[in-house]
Amino acid sequence: MxxxxxxxxxxxxxxxxxxxxxxxxxxxxxxxxxxxxxxxxxxxxxxxxxxxxxxxxKQVRTIGVLINDVTNPYFGGVYASFAAAAEKAGHDLLVAPGLRSPSKEVTLVNTLLEHRVAGLALLSPIMATADLRRIAKAWPTVVVGSEVSGVGVDVVTTDERQAMGEVLEHLTGLGHRDIVHITGGQNRAARDRATAYRQAMRDLGLTPREVPGAFTDQGGRQGAQAILDMSPRPTALVAANDLIAVGAMGVFAAAGVRVPEDMSVVGYDDSQIARLELIGLTSIRQPVDRFGTAAVEMLIERIAGNQAGSMVQRIATELVLRDTTAAAPRSR
CATH class of the missing domain: 1.10.260.40 (lambda repressor-like DNA-binding domains)
Incomplete structure (x- = not known):
């Protein structure tokens, strides 16, 4: 007992x-x-x-962690990185699994605060900016994986423009000009990636084409159905994450559209699913090991009162080439 x-x-x-x-x-x-x-x-x-x-x-050494989506393999890697860095710094973690709901995120954060955490690490939060601003004003907070400006939080994220620039340079080098993007929805990370895609396409003198989606395989399936109805049909797809890419690939296969012969596909995150031999997805690798170290260092400094203004650290990505991209088809 x-x-x-x-x-x-x-x-x-x-x-x-x-x-x-x-x-x-x-x-x-x-x-x-x-x-x-x-x-x-x-x-x-x-x-x-x-x-x-x-x-x-007289010192609380527990950090509250909010994870956007525990079903997404990407967040497992980010959390593992953060947990390792926190343990090395002598801090414990109290974890709340987000449910892709802005209002539930706020409720979960309030629950974490009730447990006397010293600070908060929010992994790609989708809560309203006003709620995030209120939380950050009252408690040391770091956001990991999405960019937030003007709300008094430190941010560790990827350089989205660099990532999309590298992807489109690869695809155009293979002869693709009609490149479509399935978005991840209306959350911050998805908007940042869509903005970077549009800018990179225009920098290359190309016309952006976007299909609304969500950071799920279902979002990829729905987006792929819309792509199949396009005329002319794009020759390459840049998905907002790996789950979207894999969901889309299933629809393409069922419709007789071959990847990569008829449609090149690029994912984002380089999660475990991208690395499976059966899938072999070309994907943007985010250095999640560096995410954890940087986020913990920032948060500890803010908890100690050593950080006044907000900091944003953008970490470069790497495009990992596998089996889902190839030269653009010569004719339709």
Whole structure:
């Protein structure tokens, strides 16, 4: 049976009310009583021990992490990177799985804050800018994977223009001129990638063509259906993430459109699914290992009060070539 606050009170020879006051960090408790209760709690293995230790040292060393979409393999890599960097820095993590819902994200962040976290790491949040601004104003916050400006948060993200420029240089080098983009929806990361795509196409003197989608394989399937109805049909697709690309490839295969002979496909994230031999997806690799290190360093500095203005660190990407891109077909 797990020890209770009553057990702690008996071990410390104090009242149950005093134990509650100590564990809530109430100000009207003597240091002697506080140490006595925390020592008893530690000896009994009363949970949450991390919370008790933070009270004893007067320093909270837990970071709250909000993950946009736990079903997307990309976020697994980002979280693993962040967790490794946090552990190395001596911090614990409290994780809330986002459900691709702006309102639920806000609720989850409020829950994290109720657990006395020292700071927040938000992995590609989709909550309203006003909510993000309110949270960042009250708590040290870093955003990972999407760009946010003017809300008082530090940001670690990719250089979207560099990434899209490299993709389109590769595709145009293969002779493609009609290149379509399936977007990831209306969230920040998707908008940033769509903006970068449009700019890179125009820089090359090409006409952008976009199909609305979402950061899911279903979004890719729906986008691919729209592409099949286009006339003339594009010869290359740049998807907003790997799930979209793989969903689209399934629809193309069912329709007899060969990848890459008839349609070249590029994904984004270089997640585990892109690296599967059966898929072999050409994709933009984000250096998620560097994401974690940079984000933890930024957040610790902000928690310590050493960072005044907002910082944005854009990390260069790498285009990984596999089996889904080839020379543009010569004729239709």
């Amino acid at each position: 797990r020890p209770t606050q009553e057990d702690v009170a008996r071990r410390a020879n104090v009242s149950r009310a005093l134990v509650s006051l100590v564990l809530r960090d109430a100000p009207n408790v003597s240091e002697r009583s506080r140490r006595k209760v925390l020592k008893a709690a530690e000896e009994l293995g009363y949970r949450p021990n991390a919370f008790a230790r933070s009270l004893a040292s």
